[in-house]
Amino acid sequence: MALAFRAYAQFAGAPLKLRKISNPWRSPSGSLPALRTNQKETLSRPSDIIIHLRKQKYNADYDLSAKEGADSLAFISLLEEKLTPALIYAFWIEPKNYVDVTRRWYAEHLPFPLNFFLPGRMQRQQLEKLRLLRGDESLEAGEELEKEMYRDAAECMNLLSQRLGSHKFFFGDSPSSLDAYVFGHLAPILKSKLPNAKLQQHLKSLDNLTNFCTNILLLYFPRDGRESQKTTSQPEGADFDHVPNKRRKQFLSALVALGAMLSYALLTGMVSIQHVQHEALEEPPDLQHIGPHEEEGDG
Amino acid sequence: MSLAAEAFVSQIAAAEPWPENATLYQPLTEDQILLSDCASSLAVQAYLRMCGLPVQVVCRANAEYMSPSGKIPFIHVGNQVVSELGPIVQFTRAKGHSLSDGLDDVQRAEMKAYMELVNNMLLTAELYIQWCDDATAAEVCMLISRPRYSSPYSWPLSNVLAYQKQWEVRRKMNAIGWGGKTLEQVYEDVSQCCQALSQRLGTQPYFFNKQPTELDALVFGHLFTILTTRLTSTELAERVKSCSNLLSFCKRIEQTYFEDKSS
Structure with missing residues (x-):
């Protein structure tokens, strides 16, 4: 959902300084995305961030009529109810997608030692969220759930496709908050290389929505758009070759490996360290002074 | 249920005509039913009346536990039980009764979007006001929701069930980002x-x-x-009353489809 408010900020022309960090604990709110305002206020929810930008007169819905504003609100609700749960399922719950893509991506981008436990914790949080959204405490990944989730998501995409029609954006020639929300939900589906890509296949069958996402990427995220085009021409494995701070991570890995080897050598007795006692060069301190001094320390 | 089984069930449903003894189950109207459940139940009744399908409303203290999904209301038609408006709409469509057949694709998309808007905002707001501890909402919870919800049960079960329900709703509110909202928001x-x-x-x-x-x-x-339910504050109803065309809309539907009920 960070993508939704980034898109909105681009559409509204809001001057955002983008700071990419891989450690959510270094964010001012302790989670990502987060917006630090000029008033030193911190906002985390994309909807709150968009409301804040509107208050600052950065409004992408400025040209919408009252009826279009109402439609926008309704379709955003449709996205939240039908597509968000399917996105959570596709990226966090579906076992193959989670292991091969989501967990791997987070493990490679989070700093040590967070990369060991944060992805698992995030997955548990997402599963809990899905259970609460659907009102089913015993909900688990499975064929039934997947079928139901993807059916709702496919229906939602079809409805969005019908509403978009042959237009460039949902309301005329300029993008609005609805375009930002739709893009924020659909772009990850379109651009991620998931092993179980049923949602992506369905999205690609809807030409107008695919073109809609591609156009926004090229118009408003030209650098990201070019990068994504480069990566699509690369083989599947190359997706994770460009890891941030690669040199530092290699150096740290080497240090950890060296430490482990030394520890093993010491513990198994391959290497032993002998203590040699040398004759004292100085006389030992006066023992009479030690007793009272220690008593003072205790008291 | 597999796709084949689902298709088979819908075929059976379509083959059988709507029976005269179809029943809609909901909690006790006088002592137990809460704002959100009453709204959902009335929506289903209105839908069935608009379709011209007869249904007998039966109130049961344990309606929530009778429902296959744990959601209220649910209908019992022949040998099938269906709960909530969405599935009931699909069920009646399978029997050849639909209100949205005349809509084009864009209109159908808009209709579904607005239905989600109502569920996303109005229904959630009703649940929040009933169960979530904010200065004023706590009043509603203590004076109305808990006593009504647990009225059919004796102590200590009444307290346990009321707290359990409140805890469930609060957790859901946190999950959807409503946990930190104030009543004014x-x-x-x-x-x-x-x-x-x-x-x-x-x-x-x-x-x-x-x-x-x-x-x-x-x-x-x-x-x-919302307009006809007495709460500790009239603020919720006032917000609805600010839209005059919605008031006329409610009166029109009440007169057209609930004439026998209007007093």
């Missing part, structure tokens, strides 16, 4: 939702031209219940 969301519905309705008798759809039934269920 919730009322603001209700206003925003009502204004959106008001804009969509405009001067038309129904949301889509001159014929009612399931959206009309859903909106009527929620708005009429």
